[in-house]
Amino acid sequence: MIRVGFRWLERGSCRHPQVMTIKGGSLCPVDFPALVGVIEHPSRGTFLFDTGYDPAFIKATEPFPERLYRWTTPVEIGAGEQWQAWLARHAIDESQLAGLIVSHFHGDHVAGAARLAQLPMYCARAGLDALRSGSRFARVRHGLLAALVPQAMDAQARFFEDAAERPLPSAFAPFTHGRDLLGDGSLLAVELPGHCAGHWGLAFVTKDGQPVLLCGDAVWSGAAIAQNRPPPRVTTALMGDTARYRATLAQLHHAHCHNSELAILPSHCPASAARLRGSDAG
Numbered sequence: 001m002i003r004v005g006f007r008w009l010e011r012g013s014c015r016h017p018q019v020m021t022i023k024g025g026s027l028c029p030v031d032f033p034a035l036v037g038v039i040e041h042p043s044r045g046t047f048l049f050d051t052g053y054d055p056a057f058i059k060a061t062e063p064f065p066e067r068l069y070r071w072t073t074p075v076e077i078g079a080g081e082q083w084q085a086w087l088a089r090h091a092i093d094e095s096q097l098a099g100l101i102v103s104h105f106h107g108d109h110v111a112g113a114a115r116l117a118q119l120p121m122y123c124a125r126a127g128l129d130a131l132r133s134g135s136r137f138a139r140v141r142h143g144l145l146a147a148l149v150p151q152a153m154d155a156q157a158r159f160f161e162d163a164a165e166r167p168l169p170s171a172f173a174p175f176t177h178g179r180d181l182l183g184d185g186s187l188l189a190v191e192l193p194g195h196c197a198g199h200w201g202l203a204f205v206t207k208d209g210q211p212v213l214l215c216g217d218a219v220w221s222g223a224a225i226a227q228n229r230p231p232p233r234v235t236t237a238l239m240g241d242t243a244r245y246r247a248t249l250a251q252l253h254h255a256h257c258h259n260s261e262l263a264i265l266p267s268h269c270p271a272s273a274a275r276l277r278g279s280d281a282g
């Protein structure tokens, strides 16, 4: 695979009782950072994997019923999470941004999508369809805020489902194939079903030779993968499909147990992010 630069950076956070995210967890609220992948391709520019939180999230959750989302998931978006401030803090050159890769359309993953409205948006057709269908209330119940992704962006969509399938290196087993987003084998989208409609991860190898699987919200923590411990059924059934969720988790658990070099990074797990930074320039 063509190797890419990679950083895994926080942009805002939210609070959930831990028990919602892992069986047997505590009732205490825990902070979950929203992590954004900054992927530097050697010749095609910089791609973001998700956007984390953005002040646009506050605006989108002002009206009812969208406000329910913010009530049930209190969000922390600091001054440093403003778009320009966040780019500057991490020395990301906005003119080099070449596309947005969307794991899924939950509000905490696409809150900043409008900042990238002119760029290609790599995403699942099933996810975008879900964002555009159903009542406002039903969408909020599923964690979807259609206002965060301007309708004009639909014309920029490059669907995972339409990309050519390519084999993955053995380091990603039992995941064997991915969808080749750029046509050069550098970034392969891997379907990780169950969390919600159109939920995908991203496989690549960093400049240092580290294989990485960004797994979005397939789990909330690396510990859940290591222990094959899903959230309670009530959480997974609310937004997705429990049987498919658990089958995906079992695959991630298998990958974790059999590929010691593979970094599997959930979008809200600070411990996994810290471990990666420990072994990588991060």
Ligand SMILES: [Zn+2]
Pocket: 104, 106, 143, 195, 196, 217
């Ligand atoms: Zn999600």
